[in-house]
Amino acid sequence: MHTHKPIRIGVVAGEPSGDVLAAGMLKEIKRRLPDAIIEGIGGPHMQAAGCRTLFDMETLSVMGLVEVLKHLPAILRVKRQLLAHFASHPPDIFIGVDAPDFNLRIEAALKARGIHTVHYVSPTIWAWREKRIHKIARAANRVLGIFPFEREVYDKHQVPYTFVGHTMADTIALQPDKTSARNTLGLEHNAPVLAVLPGSRRREVESLLPIFAKTMDKVRAALPGCQFVIPAVNAQRKNEITGMLAASDAMSSSDVHVLDGHSREAMIASDVILLASGTATLEAMLCKRPMVAAYLLSPLTYRIMQRLYKPDYFSLPNLLADEEIVPELLQEAVNPDTLASTLLPYFTQDNAALIARFTDLHHTLKCDADKCAADAVLEELNA
CATH class of the missing domain: 3.40.50.2000 (Glycogen Phosphorylase B;)
Structure with a gap:
């Protein structure tokens, strides 16, 4: 046989x-x-x-x-x-x-x-x-x-x-459902929500989260009642994130939800997203949410990249659009004042043109x- x-x-x-x-x-x-x-x-x-x-x-x-x-x-x-x-x-x-x-x-x-x-x-x-x-x-x-x-x-x-x-373009709906994502995560429907994604690697979280936490304070001061969701990629990161938030005196935890995974639901449930540049910017674009991308490199890596990197942009939505459709902040610009003042307008302005652009780009990857x-x-x- x-x-x-x-x-x-x-x-x-x-x-x-x-x-x-x-x-x-x-x-x-x-x-x-x-x-x-x-x-x-x-x-x-x-x-x-x-x-x-x-x-x-x-x-x-x-x-x-x-x-x-x-x-x-x-x-x-x-x-x-x-x-x-x-x-x-x-x-x-x-x-x-x-x-x-x-x-x-x-x-x-x-x-x-x-x-x-x-x-x-x-x-x-x-x-x-x-x-x-x-x-x-x-x-x-x-x-x-x-x-x-x-x-x-x-x-x-x-x-x-x-x-x-891109497989994410196939799995994420062209019009993601904010209401159902907020239900899943137990978030208020009428409150503003900022999703905060400090990265999936320990080094990223260690360098970005303290800055993001101070940014959250500034957003909270400007938008009373704002809720914050921070999805952690795994249990290890979750422990690091909760530990760092507890140590930062500025954080009152009742409006901060640190999640096990659920990064996509967190993005869809949010009004605006603050995130480390990387694949997450693509996911945020496909979830049709305004975002601010931050990129923090070690000084040596940054100097090397300055000499070698050719494109005008580093976040994926901008590379795909070949123009700056999302703000991307680098090195010194990654500070609480700049981040907060870049994020806040998205909560109140009409973002329809941006969302339409994201939707066009979604179609090209689907x-x-x-x-x-x-x-x-x-x-x-x-x-």
Whole structure:
């Protein structure tokens, strides 16, 4: 009797946004290849979609050029052990999801052994260090991109690229329901609500939350009765956030709700969002809420970026729109006075034109990303 060998898929995501992105694609692959064996590194969403994780994803979730150095020994150990595992259990195809510094190395090593490799989420070569495209070409047979403006660079260098759209654009309603989100979170319906997202990594929370807390005080003074929701990405962050808020004398806690997860509901329930720049700005745009994006880098990383970074903007809504439609504040501008005075007008002015712009951008990213990504992976598998 002939039994076919199940397809083996290796996959690595380095942080929560990659975990969500990969999970949708893996569910779609599993639907078509129910007996596929999927293993690598992933968070709770990928595990729920059938991925066996060999290491804790948090090991890879570090950010910033300087910050990574501290964690390098642990990261290199994971890389060695992962490659050893894939040497004894070679996948038919490997998908690196974001985390380019880690994943491109894994991809290059596997591709050299004749394994098909796909990189999901283009590194920001359109923004800085375009020469990395050569490294990407050596590492990946194909790149799956989530933003339409990326294709140009790949076509220029003749690297196979598939635009798949963004899975969040498929899952978030074009007109999100504020009332039901407020019900879910137990928030007052008539009070103003500010959602505060100081980032998913410890370093971001440590540097931004004290400033955001003082900003909340200023908003509270200007908008009596305002409620604040702070979604924490995991239990660890929640403890850090509640600890830091308790230590900041300025905070009275009755109007501050620190949540376990629920960042999307927090965004949809809010009137305005204050957040660390990153994938969250894209989610805020898709939730159609006015936002102010703050970006705080270590001084050394900032100096390096000033010289290398090409675009005029760093928050995703502005990059997609190719103009500044949301305020983005950097370094010294990330202070309570500037943040509060930038946030407050959004509570009272008519934001209809901004919301219409967000909705247009939503349409450009809504392409059934999970299905497109799964199609591209299976096509590559059979190439």
